[in-house]
Amino acid sequence: MVLDRRMLEALGIDDVDQLFSDVPDEVRIDGLPLPTGKSEMEVIIKVRDMLAQNTTVEQVPSFLGGGIYNHFIPSAVKAIAGRSEFLTSYTPYQAEISQGMLQALFEYQSMMSELTAMDVVNSSNYDGATALGEAATMCHRISPKSAFMVPSAMNWEKRSVLKNYIDGVGMSVIEYCYDPYTGGMDMDDVRSKMTSDVCGIYAEVPNLFGIIDPNVTKLKKEFPEVPLVVGVNPLSLALVRPPGEYGADIVIGEGQPLGISMSFGGPLLGIFACRSEHVRKMPGRLIGMTKDHDGRRAFCMTLQTREQHIRRSKATSNICSNEALMAVTASAYLGIVGAKGLRSLARLNMKNAKLLMDRLDPLDGFMAPMFDGAHFNEFVVRTPLHPVKLNKLLLRHGIIGGMPMHTHVPRMTEHMLMTATELTTMKDIDKLVIALQEVTQ
Amino acid sequence: MSYRQARYDEPLIFELLGGNDFCPVCDDKVRIPEEMVRQDLCLPDIPEREVVRHYINLSQMNFGVDNGMYPLGSCTMKYNPKYADLLSSLSTVTSVHPYQDEESVQGALQLMRDLEKALCIISGMDAVTLQPAAGAHGEFTGMLIAKAYHAANNQQRDEVIVPDSAHGTNPASAAMAGFTVIEVPSGPDGCIDLEAVKAALSERTAAVMVTNPNTLGLFEKDIADLARLVHSYGALLYYDGANLNAIMGITTPGAMHFDIVHFNLHKTFATPHGGGGPGAGPVGVRMYLEPYLPVPRIISEDGKYRFDYDRKESIGKVRSLYGNFGVLVRAYAYILEQGGDGLKDVSQRAVLNSNYLKSRVVPTYEMPFAQLRKHEFVISAKKLAKEKGVHATDIAKGLLDKGFMTPTIYFPSLVEEALMIEPTETESKETLDRYAQALIDIASADPEQLRTAPHNTAISRVDEVYAAKELILSWRIYQRKKGPGSP
Structure with missing residues (x-):
C-alpha cells in the first residue's frame, strides 16, 4: 500500500525512513525474506486447500473425548x-x-x-x-x-x-x-x-x-x-x-x-x-x-x-x-439450551455412552467398562490391540477411535477411553462395531 | 460528527420470560449415585428468539474496532480482516479433535509449522512454540525457559530485571515463575538507564525483560549495548512483543540480540481480541534455548508432519494441547496476505500514523521526552489537570462521547496524567484528523461537561466504588443482596 504523502508532508519529511532514524544501523535488517503479499482470493484458496487435508468429525464418526468433546452447537x-x-x-x-x-x-x-x-x-x-x-x-x-x-x-x-x-x-x-x-x-x-x-x-x-x-x-x-x-x-x-x-x-x-x-x-x-x-x-x-x-x-x-x-x-x-x-x-x-435443554443433552450423552458400552463389551477381546462406577459420557475399554495401532486401523475404515490411555496412566497399555455425545448415532456405533470385528480378527 | 450509542434497559438474561423451545428432549433414566444427583438447576428457560434479541441488544451497547477508531496504547487494535474470520470458521478447523491421529490432521500441522517458520523470520529467532494462549502466558513460558536453561547450566539465578516502564504482566509473569523481580528506573530521556541496569545485574540475574520500542513509544537506542551488558553477566535478554508492530522489516529482536521473544498475535497479526480474548502468545528462542521449548514440537519427515514429545529438556506443557489454533489460522492468513513487503509497510504506516497524530495534538497536550516516536506516543494532561481540574479520565470519557475509543490512560506511570495513543496503520489520515480534532476540542471544552462525561454512551459514568464495595459478582449474590436502592 502506498504511504499517504500528505502526512509525510505535514511532518516535513520526504522519506518515511526518517521516522526510523533512531534505529541504529547495527541492528537494522533489510526487509523480511518472506514471500510477497497475496490477494484475499489467493489466501483463502491456499489456506482452505491446506486445511482440507484434515479429516473432520463431520466426515467420519469419532469416539474421542478426554476433555474436548464433539457437541452440537446451535x-x-x-x-x-x-x-x-x-x-x-x-x-x-x-x-x-x-x-x-x-x-x-x-x-x-x-x-x-x-x-x-x-x-x-x-x-x-x-x-x-x-x-x-x-x-x-x-x-x-x-x-x-x-x-x-x-x-x-x-x-x-x-x-x-x-x-x-x-x-x-x-x-x-x-x-x-x-x-x-x-x-x-x-x-x-x-x-x-x-x-x-x-x-x-x-x-x-x-x-x-x-x-x-x-x-x-x-x-x-x-x-x-x-x-x-x-x-x-x-x-x-x-x-x-x-x-x-x-x-x-x-x-x-x-x-x-x-x-x-x-x-x-x-x-x-x-x-x-x-x-x-x-x-x-x-x-x-x-x-x-x-x-x-x-x-x-x-x-x-x-x-x-x-x-x-x-x-x-x-x-x-x-x-x-x-x-x-x-x-x-x-x-x-446456556441461554439457548436452558436448564431443560442442558439436562436433556446430559441425559442423551449418558444414554449414548451406555449404548456404546453395551455394544463393545461383548466383542472378542474387549471389556467395557473397565470400572464399575457410574459413567458420564465416556468410559475405559480394554482392547485386544494396542490402542494406537487400533486407531490407525480404524482410521482406514473411516473411523476416529478413542483416546489411548497409556500416556496418562502408563500401566493402561491396552486401554482406550471411548466417548459418546448427543451427536453419536446408532449408525456410527454399528459402523464402529463392524470395523472392530474386522480389524481384530 | 455526533455519536450516540444504543441505550437499552436490557434486563439480565435471568430476568427474561418465556418457555424453552430447545430440542431435543430426553427424559430417560440415567445412572447417577444417589448422593451425586442434582436437585435443581436455575438457568433461564427462554425461547431462542428472545436469547438472540437479548445478545443483539447487548452487542449494540458495545464498541469494537468495527465501530470506530480504537487507539488503546500498547494494545494494537487494528482492523481485523474478515477473510481471517472466514478461514478460522471452516469445519476443517472447528470440527477437528486435538487427539486425532497425526495422519488425519496434516493440514493443521502444516499450517502450524509454516506459521512457526514465518514467525522465526519476522523475529530473527531460530525456533518458535505456538502453545501459549496469550502474551502474558508467553512471558510466563519464556521465564520458565530461562529458568530451565540456567538450571541445566547449574546456575543459581533467581532474579529478573524489568524497567519501571514495563507492562504489568512482565513482573507478574517473572514472579509466577518463581523469580524475584527488580524494577529499575528509566533514564531522564525515557529510555533504559544502562547504569541502573548495570547496578542491578549480578550473577543472580536470570533475565532482563525489555519492550522495544518501549511503552513511551521510544526506540531503545542503546539496545545493542544493553544486550552486550546483559550477556556479559550470563543473563538472557527477553523481548516483550507487545510493540512488535513498530519494527517489522526494519529490525528484529534477533538483530537486537534478544534471546527470547513473545508475540501477541491479537495485536501485531490482526486477530480480533474478542472483548478480552482469545489471543495467542507464541514464543521464539535462539537455538541454544530450543531444547527447553514446550512439547510437542512439530517436525516434518518424508513430507509428513508429526508431533515430537520425546524431548528430555523440555519444560513440558504450559496449557493443554497445542495453542489457540483458531487464532493461529487467522494470523497465518494475515501473514500470507501481507507478505514480507506488506509487513514492513505495516510498520512504516503505523509509525507514520503515530507521528502524524502526535504532531496534531502536541503542543495542545504536553509530551514528555524526545519527539520522535514509533507506533505509539504518550501525552500528558498534567497542565489541564492543574489549570482546569480536567484529568486523563475526563478526557477519555469526553472522547467516548465523540464515538472514539480512548487511549490507554495512567500508563506508563512515569508520565503524570498519561494518555498513551496507538493509532495503528489501519486508520486513514481523515480519521486521525478527526481524532486529533476531538482531543483539541476537549482541551478547551467546559470542564464541568467533561467531569460528568460520557453523555452519549449506553450509561453515564460508572460508579466503580459501589462495585468494589458491594461485590455483586453474580445473579446468585444479587438475589441475596437485592433491596431498595439496588441497581
Whole structure:
C-alpha cells in the first residue's frame, strides 16, 4: 500500500525512513525474506486447500473425548458470538461504552455460578489445565503450605501444566491412587497421604475414566481445613450435584463442552469459581454489577487491585488476555439450551455412552467398562490391540477411535477411553462395531 | 460528527420470560449415585428468539474496532480482516479433535509449522512454540525457559530485571515463575538507564525483560549495548512483543540480540481480541534455548508432519494441547496476505500514523521526552489537570462521547496524567484528523461537561466504588443482596 504523502508532508519529511532514524544501523535488517503479499482470493484458496487435508468429525464418526468433546452447537450461538461489536472489542476498560460485553460476562459469571453452586466465577482462564494451575497456587495463598494432592489418574497434560504453575511458589504434588474396581478415589490412600503440609486437594467429577465418583462428597467432611478444588465437566453438572453443595472452595473446569468448537484444541475456556470468602485471592478478571451516576444499572470490572496492571509482581496472577469471547459463547449456549435443554443433552450423552458400552463389551477381546462406577459420557475399554495401532486401523475404515490411555496412566497399555455425545448415532456405533470385528480378527 | 450509542434497559438474561423451545428432549433414566444427583438447576428457560434479541441488544451497547477508531496504547487494535474470520470458521478447523491421529490432521500441522517458520523470520529467532494462549502466558513460558536453561547450566539465578516502564504482566509473569523481580528506573530521556541496569545485574540475574520500542513509544537506542551488558553477566535478554508492530522489516529482536521473544498475535497479526480474548502468545528462542521449548514440537519427515514429545529438556506443557489454533489460522492468513513487503509497510504506516497524530495534538497536550516516536506516543494532561481540574479520565470519557475509543490512560506511570495513543496503520489520515480534532476540542471544552462525561454512551459514568464495595459478582449474590436502592 502506498504511504499517504500528505502526512509525510505535514511532518516535513520526504522519506518515511526518517521516522526510523533512531534505529541504529547495527541492528537494522533489510526487509523480511518472506514471500510477497497475496490477494484475499489467493489466501483463502491456499489456506482452505491446506486445511482440507484434515479429516473432520463431520466426515467420519469419532469416539474421542478426554476433555474436548464433539457437541452440537446451535446455529444461534455462532451468530451471537460472531457479532463484530463483541469480536473486535478489547478488554472493557472503558465501562460506559462496553456495557454489552460487561453484561454478557456478568451473565457468564452468573450462569457458571448457578451450574457450580459457587458464588464467584471469574470471567475466564485460558483452559481447564491452566485453571488447575492457578487453583493450586490460590490454595497456597489460602493456606500457605507446600503440597497439593491430585489423582494419579489425571490427564498428563494437566499434570505437566500444574507442575509449571506450582514450581514458582515452591509447591510439590502428592498423588493419590484410584480404586481399581470402581475407578473412583481410593479413600484409604487419600487418608494415608494427607499430612499437615497439604494446602489443597484436587478431585475430578467426572474423573479421567469418566466416572461420577461419590467419594468426592466425603473430602470436605473428613478434611474440613483443607481447601477442596473440584474439576468438572460443566455439561455433567446439569444432572450431577454441583461442587458448591459439598463444600468445594474452588471449582475449575474446561468450558469447551458449552457450545465452543473443538478447533484442534483451542481457543478453549477455563472455568474458575470460588467461594466469596476467597475472592481477593482469586486470579483473573471479575465483572461486578453497579450503577451509573444517574442511578441506572451498570456493570464494570472490579477488584482490579488483584491484577497485574495494578499490583505487578504481587498480583494474584499474570493473566491479562483471557478467553472472554469463549465465555460469551458459553453463556449464549446456556441461554439457548436452558436448564431443560442442558439436562436433556446430559441425559442423551449418558444414554449414548451406555449404548456404546453395551455394544463393545461383548466383542472378542474387549471389556467395557473397565470400572464399575457410574459413567458420564465416556468410559475405559480394554482392547485386544494396542490402542494406537487400533486407531490407525480404524482410521482406514473411516473411523476416529478413542483416546489411548497409556500416556496418562502408563500401566493402561491396552486401554482406550471411548466417548459418546448427543451427536453419536446408532449408525456410527454399528459402523464402529463392524470395523472392530474386522480389524481384530 | 455526533455519536450516540444504543441505550437499552436490557434486563439480565435471568430476568427474561418465556418457555424453552430447545430440542431435543430426553427424559430417560440415567445412572447417577444417589448422593451425586442434582436437585435443581436455575438457568433461564427462554425461547431462542428472545436469547438472540437479548445478545443483539447487548452487542449494540458495545464498541469494537468495527465501530470506530480504537487507539488503546500498547494494545494494537487494528482492523481485523474478515477473510481471517472466514478461514478460522471452516469445519476443517472447528470440527477437528486435538487427539486425532497425526495422519488425519496434516493440514493443521502444516499450517502450524509454516506459521512457526514465518514467525522465526519476522523475529530473527531460530525456533518458535505456538502453545501459549496469550502474551502474558508467553512471558510466563519464556521465564520458565530461562529458568530451565540456567538450571541445566547449574546456575543459581533467581532474579529478573524489568524497567519501571514495563507492562504489568512482565513482573507478574517473572514472579509466577518463581523469580524475584527488580524494577529499575528509566533514564531522564525515557529510555533504559544502562547504569541502573548495570547496578542491578549480578550473577543472580536470570533475565532482563525489555519492550522495544518501549511503552513511551521510544526506540531503545542503546539496545545493542544493553544486550552486550546483559550477556556479559550470563543473563538472557527477553523481548516483550507487545510493540512488535513498530519494527517489522526494519529490525528484529534477533538483530537486537534478544534471546527470547513473545508475540501477541491479537495485536501485531490482526486477530480480533474478542472483548478480552482469545489471543495467542507464541514464543521464539535462539537455538541454544530450543531444547527447553514446550512439547510437542512439530517436525516434518518424508513430507509428513508429526508431533515430537520425546524431548528430555523440555519444560513440558504450559496449557493443554497445542495453542489457540483458531487464532493461529487467522494470523497465518494475515501473514500470507501481507507478505514480507506488506509487513514492513505495516510498520512504516503505523509509525507514520503515530507521528502524524502526535504532531496534531502536541503542543495542545504536553509530551514528555524526545519527539520522535514509533507506533505509539504518550501525552500528558498534567497542565489541564492543574489549570482546569480536567484529568486523563475526563478526557477519555469526553472522547467516548465523540464515538472514539480512548487511549490507554495512567500508563506508563512515569508520565503524570498519561494518555498513551496507538493509532495503528489501519486508520486513514481523515480519521486521525478527526481524532486529533476531538482531543483539541476537549482541551478547551467546559470542564464541568467533561467531569460528568460520557453523555452519549449506553450509561453515564460508572460508579466503580459501589462495585468494589458491594461485590455483586453474580445473579446468585444479587438475589441475596437485592433491596431498595439496588441497581
